[in-house]
Every structure is written in C-alpha cells, then in structure tokens.
Amino acid sequence: MTEKLKIDSIKNIVELDGVEKHFGGIAALDGVSAQIREGEFFSLLGPSGCGKTTLLRLIAGFEQPTKGNIAIDGFQMHGVEANERPTNMVFQSYAIFPHLNVEENVGYGLKRLNLGKDETARRVNEMLKLVDLENYNKRPAHALSGGQRQRVALARSLIMKPKVLLLDEPLSSLDKNLREQMQVELRHLQRTVGITFILVTHDQEEALTMSDRIAVMFEGKIVQIASPQELYSRPKSKRVASFIGVMNFIEGQLLKDGGQVTTVDVGILGNVNVNPDQIPIPLNPGPVIISIRPEMLTLLFEDRDSTEYEISGVILESTYYGDMTYYNVQINGLKSPLTISMRNTAGRRVLGDGESARVGWGAESLVILKNSEV
C-alpha cells in the first residue's frame, strides 16, 4: 500500500506520446507529447485553431489519432471507444439532453450500472448538492440558465467518477461576472473531488487563475508547459510572452554569457546584469529581445521617488480602468512606446497625454528571449 501511494504521488494519469491528427492532409495536431499528473488542474491554452479542442477530443475518444499514442491511467487507448474510456467531458455547449429534466440528465450515465432507484437518487442528490443545485431535480432542461446548465453538465460528468474530467471551453458562453465566479468555483470543485481536470480555453486569464499547470499551444504544437507563475514571469518565447498578458519588447544585445551573471545591452538604457533564470532558454551572445511586463515598470511621480534604473519619456495616451491606469509612453531613443500599468492609489493623479514622465524599472524584472519575429 505504501508502495502504491508513493507511485501515486507522481503518477501520470494521461500520457500523450507524439500525438498527430490530420484532417484531410492538414495537421491539426503535429506531434504533441505531454504528461498530465493525477489530481492536477491542467489547461490547454491557445488561440482558436491551435488544435487544443482536437487534442481534448482525442483524449475523450471522439476522434482517433493519426499517429502517436494516448495512455490513460496506464492503459493504451488505441481502439478504445469513447463510451469505454475512464474520461468524461463537459461540452462547450454543455449538451444538456433537452428531453430530460435535471435529475435524469445527471443520472444518465448511472442507468447503465443498474444501481437501483434509491442508490441512483442518493448519488444524484449528492452531486446536485455538490454543484449547488439542490431541489432542482425535476427542473426541465429548457428552464435552466447558462450557469445552471453548466452545473448540470459538471454534475452529470462527475457522477461517473471519471479518472479525468475534460472541459471544453466551459465558461466561454457565460457573462463576465458569472464567468469569474465560476472560475473560483471550478477550482474549488476540482480541489474537493480531487479528480484530474483538463481544461481547454483560449482565455489566458481563465487558465492563469484556475490551473496548476498550463500547456500553451500554437499551430498544433505545445510550445511551453509550466505553472501559471512561471508561464507569466518566465515565458520561453516572444509569442508565448505576448499571448499571456501584455508584454513590452525592446531590442538589445546579449554581450557576455558569464555563468552566474550575464550582461545585456538594453540599447539606450545601457548595460544591465541579469541572472541565468531570467534567460529561460540558453542564448548565445548576439541580438536578443528584452521583455518586461507593464506592471514591472513604474512612473515616478515625486522628485524623491527613485528606482534602480530610470529613463524619461512622454505620455502618448492614458487609459483609465478604475483600479488601474494604462499608459503608453514614448521613451526617447526607443522605436516603439512602452505600456506601463499603474495602480490608482489614493492621492495619485492620472497623468494626461503629452506630459513628460520618468519611468523607473529594475534589472530583475527583465526576461531575455530569442530574437525572432514570431
């Protein structure tokens, strides 16, 4: 038993090995390999058409891979139909059966198990309680709101006690407030039931707030798998950096790879020393892209404010968001303006267009990336 527990603690529940899927000669998935750990909240994040939904459907068994292997819970899934896989799916449209009421929908998959009326009812009620839909048993499908449909879809899948729950953009049809609320609830639910969740989303904020790990996909390939923090603070490519949140890019030179400390020439800003972990992928000396998040840049309002480095520029445009203000600042000697976000604290004024500004920043917030167009 202890042996098994030890194995379980690092067990991969889904293993994707060189998975390819072609539709009429076009590769929707182009060699995807990944390990998804038991009990984690894993997100597939990417723009539409990147193959993330196809990957989810391959795991569910609705499609078969053209090449490569998928293993779930240690078993190869080749030739195993969707109805025999230990996975359940929450569909983008929720696919609530329109001719059945809430309890018939939730208990749909139990019918096959011949549990008897009482046991079925007990499990259905337990599930409805879990998703906060107690006493909705007899509610017909058409009388449910978007949020309620989603809960029914969740309950209908979770009642099957799947090894993996697959969620296909489950929040995309909800309005903003409900979506934010459901993000928290989904996360909480996943922690409660302890089932592995694989979520497909194009919404980076959704992926960041809910996931243990995120796989970023572009054009049928996984380009980076990392925790939300790592993905945000240490993106491995310019493309990932600009897909997740907002990022400023400055052209520069990597001067010397000195082991512990590397010197970077940030153009007009001068030479700066950075740590090795600020270079996610090892680079040779030469042209690089230096990236910095808007919130890592500061506008210095008072004469006495100071930071490690300081540059000056002119406010091109300011956009007020209530809690934050976003500034577009043209720095003397830089090609494109920088985006800077400032929290609106008490007494801090919002700078207007055309005002000159001092911009402060620190070396530890830079990320050095390969110089590539994409």
Add this chain to the structure above:
Amino acid sequence: MDRLKNWFKSDSSRGLTLIGLPFGFSLLLLAAPMLLIFFLGFWTQDYLVLDRSFSLDNYIEAWTEPMYRDLMLRSLGISATVTLGTVILAYPMAYFISFHGGNRKALWLFLVTIPFWTSYLLRVFLWKVILGYNGVLNSTLGWLGMIEEPLTFILYNANAVIITLTHAWAPFAILPIYVALEKIDRSYLEAAADLGDGPLKSFLRITLPLSMTGVVGAALIIFIPTIGDYVTPKLVGGKDGLMIANMIQVQFMKANNAPLGASLAVSAMGIVSMISLVFLALNRRWLRKRGS
C-alpha cells in the same frame, strides 16, 4: 385619421396585407366548399330536387348501416398500416441521409423526390404490372421455382392498396423525420457516448425521443390523406380493397345521393380529426413523461 395612417404603417397591418390574399383564397376554395358539404349532409336528395329541410337521416344511415361502418374500419386499418409501414421505411432512409449523408445530403434529398417525376397514376399502374397474376413478381418467383402457382393475395385486395400507398407516400415521411434528425445537436450523441452508451443505447435514449416530433409529423402527413384516397383502391384494390372515399364518390356520382355522401365525408373527417388529436395528445404526454 392619423391613427388609421399609423395603423397602415404598423407591423400588424403589413402582416394582414400579406396574409390577406391567400387567406381569402383558402376561404373561397376550402372553407366555403367545406361549409357547403357540412350543410349538404343535413339535407335530403329527393330524386332530382334537394330538400333543404333539416334532417339527421343521412347521419343515422351513415353511422348505422354495416356496409359504411365496415368500409370506414377498413379504411382506418389500411391507413394505419400504411402509416406504420411508411414511417418504418422512411426512418432508416432519413437517418442515413442525416447522419451519413456527409456533404451529399442535398443530392440524397433530391434523389428522394425522383418518384414524383412520374405521375401518381403511372406509379399505381406500375404496381399492377409488378403485383399482377402474370406480373413481374409472380413470373420471377415462378421462374426461380419458389412458387407453384402465381400469388393472388398481392393484387386486387387491401394488401395491394397498402403496398402501393406505402411506396407512394414514403418520400413524404422522409422529409419531416430528416428535419427532426438534423435538428439534433450532435454533441448530445457524443455526450451519451461519453456517459457510457453504445450506439444502440444512445439511439434509443437520445436520437429516437428527440426525433419523435418528426415521426409524429410524418405519421399525420401520411395518415390523414391516405384515409381519403380513392384512386389507389379503385385501381389496385379490387372489391375487397375499396375504402370509404370510394363509397363517398359513388354516393355523389353514381347513386346521385350527394347529401348521404356529404354526411359520410363529414363523418370520416370527424373520425380522422379525433384520431389525430388523440394521437397528438398521447404523443405529447409520452414526451412529457420522458421529461420534456
């Protein structure tokens, strides 16, 4: 005056203008003759003159004379069998087109309409050729040695009427069932598979119940007109395959008793309406029991 002007600009006036002409048309050609038939049933034919005093005699005869009752029951039986047969034949075709038609659905639907390119009469005559004593079917079976002498139960009786009508009406059943199947969100079927159902289970639990509206529509489309058909029974029905409409025709034309024919027609219409309503109600209840 302004109110009138505004009214002419409103949506409801536009709707009325649009519907006005067809409404008047159907009033003139459908409602008026039906009213006439309805009143005709209460009058009496006295050789060449029509006695317009109110009388229930025709209805009493229509409902008590065993011959009319038998014809009515036979018509109901034939129509019910045709309806059942048509739906059973049409469902797999509609299912195939909807689920396996790929990008050739339009072509398949077009092919379904091919029988309509020939006149209905010709198709009925063709069935005579196929089912006749020396017809295609009998000579083929005889040639194969499967029968000693020609089969006679397939022409000039109710069976022939059923076969011919079923073939003639099948395309009409395909379309409503096809539409109902097309409307089923395919993710329902994936969800059913995801929850453990095999193909047969998900058909019985999802596809069939969700396409019931189409099946009911098809059944009504077949049942209502076939019960009033008189060409097919006349051509292939022999004397055992005659239906109520043939009797109505006889009353109006040969027997010169239009009032009795009218009362038979109104009675038949009433019975069909009642059956259709009961059918609809049962179906609605069944659907609701399934949770809709």
